[in-house]
Amino acid sequence: MGNFVKHLKIGVDMTDKLRLKKHDLKRNEMALLLGRLVEWFESHKKEVEYALWGVFVFIILVVGSVFIYKKKQNESIVSFSNALGLYKAKSYTNALLAFNKLPDSFEKEKIFYTSSINFEKGKYDEAKNGYESFFKKYPKSEWATRALWNLGQIQEHLGNLKKAEEIYSDGINKYKDSSSYDIFRLSLADVKARIGDIDTSESIYKDIEKDYESLKDRSAIYNYVEDKLFMLKIKRDESKLQEPDTKEPLVEEK
Secondary structure: OHHHHHHHHHHHHHHHHHHHHHHHHHHHHHHHHHHHHHHHHHHOHHHHHHHHHHHHHHHHHHHHHHHHHHHHHHHHHHHHHHHHHHHHOOOHHHHHHHHHOOOHHHHHHHHHHHHHHHHHOOOHHHHHHHHHHHHHHOOOOOOHHHHHHHHHHHHHHOOOHHHHHHHHHHHHHHOOOOOOHHHHHHHHHHHHHHHOOHHHHHHHHHHHHHHHHHHOOOOHHHHHHHHHHHHHHHHHHHHHHHOOOOOOOOOOOO
8 A cells, every 4th residue: 555655646746747847848938939029020120110000090090081971971960950941941942952962871861852842832843753763762761651642742733633543542552551541542532532433532531431430529530531521422412413304304185
């Protein structure tokens, strides 16, 4: 047993010595590597300085570019706000000039509001071209429904009721789940009545009336529809009165 313990201690001592040697080797390798790195930096001192200056200049350029970009963006946002303020104040000529000066990054806003200005000024052909371009480029924009509805309004102003009818029907199909759904339905019902399709117009109004019946005490839409249905009833009664009497007159017997 004593010999076994003795040999075990010898084995442990040898293992510790090997570990120390390995540790010394690693430490020597690290020192050698650091020495070589220092020598390399000493021999390439100018190149390193140039590289560091290059990195520094690059960082300055990037930070400066970001600053200039942010500054221009802020200036553009202010310009857009000013143009929008002129539009809301109905200063359309000045608003048009302001919107046209906006940078390309505001293309969506520029197309929509210049089209709206032309619409308000009665320049329907220019407004129509602008809205069609907007709707084609930005079909999912928050202003797409307004652009499409205004296109229908333009067609009504131009007397193209059938074209307006197509646009409003398209809006009903596209935006059934949006808040714009009812405005397209109301517009379609109005156009149908103007065309002379009283039955379809009345049917659309009754569908809307049914949807808003529970809100009749506080819904402007419900009251509007009620008025429209009443007017259609009058129109229908007038049409009946104007129909020629096709019955043959009674011949008195002699």
